Amino acid sequence: MPTRYAFSIDLDRCIGCQACVISCQAGNELKDDETYIHVGEQIRGSGKTLWGSFDHHRCFHCADAPCVAACPTGTLSKWNGLTIVEKEKCSACGYCTDACPFKVPHIVDNHVSKCVACLDQVKEGQAPWCARTCPSQAIHFGERETILAEARAKVAALKARHPNAQIYGETQLGGLGLLMILLDKPEVYGLPLDPKAPETMKVWQSVVQPASSGLSVLAAGAMGLMFVFARRQHGKERAEHERAAKQKAALQTAQPKATETHHD
Amino acid sequence: MLPPGPTGKTRADGARETFLRGPTAIQELIEPMVSGKPYPIKGLLIYGMNIFHTLPKQERTRQALRNLDLVVSIDVLPQDHIAWSDVVLPEATYLERYDDVWACAHKTPYIALREPAIEPLYDTKPGWWMARELGNRLGLEEFFPWEGIGQFLNRRLSSAGLSVETLRAQGGIAIQPGKPYLADFVADNTSPFGTPSQKIELYSDALAKANLAPMPNFESTPEPPAGFYRLIYGRSPVHTFGRTQNTPVLHAHTPENAVWINDEEAARLGLKDGEKVWLENQDGARSGPVAVKATPRIRKDCAYMIHGFGHNAPGLTRAHGRGASDTALQTRYVLDPISGGAGLRVNFVKPVRGN
Numbered sequence: 001m002p003t004r005y006a007f008s009i010d011l012d013r014c015i016g017c018q019a020c021v022i023s024c025q026a027g028n029e030l031k032d033d034e035t036y037i038h039v040g041e042q043i044r045g046s047g048k049t050l051w052g053s054f055d056h057h058r059c060f061h062c063a064d065a066p067c068v069a070a071c072p073t074g075t076l077s078k079w080n081g082l083t084i085v086e087k088e089k090c091s092a093c094g095y096c097t098d099a100c101p102f103k104v105p106h107i108v109d110n111h112v113s114k115c116v117a118c119l120d121q122v123k124e125g126q127a128p129w130c131a132r133t134c135p136s137q138a139i140h141f142g143e144r145e146t147i148l149a150e151a152r153a154k155v156a157a158l159k160a161r162h163p164n165a166q167i168y169g170e171t172q173l174g175g176l177g178l179l180m181i182l183l184d185k186p187e188v189y190g191l192p193l194d195p196k197a198p199e200t201m202k203v204w205q206s207v208v209q210p211a212s213s214g215l216s217v218l219a220a221g222a223m224g225l226m227f228v229f230a231r232r233q234h235g236k237e238r239a240e241h242e243r244a245a246k247q248k249a250a251l252q253t254a255q256p257k258a259t260e261t262h263h264d
Numbered sequence: 265m266l267p268p269g270p271t272g273k274t275r276a277d278g279a280r281e282t283f284l285r286g287p288t289a290i291q292e293l294i295e296p297m298v299s300g301k302p303y304p305i306k307g308l309l310i311y312g313m314n315i316f317h318t319l320p321k322q323e324r325t326r327q328a329l330r331n332l333d334l335v336v337s338i339d340v341l342p343q344d345h346i347a348w349s350d351v352v353l354p355e356a357t358y359l360e361r362y363d364d365v366w367a368c369a370h371k372t373p374y375i376a377l378r379e380p381a382i383e384p385l386y387d388t389k390p391g392w393w394m395a396r397e398l399g400n401r402l403g404l405e406e407f408f409p410w411e412g413i414g415q416f417l418n419r420r421l422s423s424a425g426l427s428v429e430t431l432r433a434q435g436g437i438a439i440q441p442g443k444p445y446l447a448d449f450v451a452d453n454t455s456p457f458g459t460p461s462q463k464i465e466l467y468s469d470a471l472a473k474a475n476l477a478p479m480p481n482f483e484s485t486p487e488p489p490a491g492f493y494r495l496i497y498g499r500s501p502v503h504t505f506g507r508t509q510n511t512p513v514l515h516a517h518t519p520e521n522a523v524w525i526n527d528e529e530a531a532r533l534g535l536k537d538g539e540k541v542w543l544e545n546q547d548g549a550r551s552g553p554v555a556v557k558a559t560p561r562i563r564k565d566c567a568y569m570i571h572g573f574g575h576n577a578p579g580l581t582r583a584h585g586r587g588a589s590d591t592a593l594q595t596r597y598v599l600d601p602i603s604g605g606a607g608l609r610v611n612f613v614k615p616v617r618g619n
Contacts, residue, residue: 015501016501017501017502018501018502018517019501021517022502022513022514022517025513026513032512032513032515032516033516035517043559043560043561045560046527046528046560047560050560050561052561
């Protein structure tokens, strides 16, 4: 039986330092403004009721990955539980950006941009850059069974402080390849309780893909329609991504730290 | 008390006389540079420090720089003060030079070798080379009894039974088991505390003997005037002090800082989240423009910003003019009477719209 790998992110340990974001960029030699990981913050209440947590927006490596099902070129595929990327195959059609229920992949410089699971590192027996870099050991990587057992133990220990603490991703979409240890309910983090591929995906999978092998007139027509639809959706996604990037630039997240005399 | 200095003379920064310990920053040298008292100061060598992002009272710093006969700056970047220098000595970056060994005590003690990964890309030299060449030309050969950095490092490492070669062979780092717990000391009947009682002292006889408060006294600081917020500052985990704002990948991540204002206060002032404002302090000093971050994460009487932004250095092509500088808004400070450390959170700012 092949290995099934998974990540876990423990939001109780995350200190929001962004080291994973930067090491991911550096390790994968991304352009300065391309990132596979976004670390933001969730804040509610005020004064004595103030509650906060960092959150991570990045690929969940779904077992039944809608992006893989949607990808017409084989750029996205599954490998030992991870959703891997062969960029050179990408035609930048943008179907994956519409298919992902978490709105993770986007198109940068005419290729798909999302976590590549540091495949070159993993194949050499190393953990991905984010897990190796995290200074608070909030990010773990390994065999999914082990990662899941660790996450369960952590959640059990968290319950006293955070009664709603839970693992996100144990069963969704066939079980996610990134388990998120949440301090509160998924909706607090804007995570869907039951993430699903969009309805249009069913048309794609039941009609277009099977038919496209024979390339009937119907299939060709349907593909044309799908293309128009996906491009429109993709345009929306791109606008959403740009808006999020602007918002990120405006809201600088940082932890105030007590430092006194060492000041340069 | 500190031992007397090599000359036995009064030090202009007040170390040993005004303060029990030496000041931890050079801010106390600025007024002597301006006034010439207690003795004239003619030259300043600035190494790896951006004085306009370190010292409060920037106007006095500018005055001091005008008074000096010689200002020499050693840096890897064209920082804010470079334009004020008579001589600039460009240093090789840390990836292009040897440095002194890095020895760290604490939980996991280690000794690390700091070696170049590449030859310098440009016409730059490492700091140790500059120090030795300058020292030898100034007749200070006795302080540089070594030929090259290898000889210097080998002598340093020999006390730990290591050499550059052996340390390099073990990956460039020698790690030793630490003694992080008190029990580690109790076992061999020693103490980690350098106090007469060998314990943590809340009441210090040493301070009492020096006629200083043996117990810390709380002294309240002034409250913000009406319409102003206490300016507090801190660090971003992404940036290191004032020196990484121009680094491409870090600049892309956090290109500028924001001024945190309590969300209810911002609403009361009609300030929108993300809106750009100028900050003006109690003495009329200004910095900005800077985006407002309206957040419940801060008290209503404070304004917070990440330190190190608001560079005024066109050579820092990315960081120049981005965000606000907390240092530019620090026109006052108070001193800790024991250490001479500067307390900078005694300045107050208000957001101002327009140009």
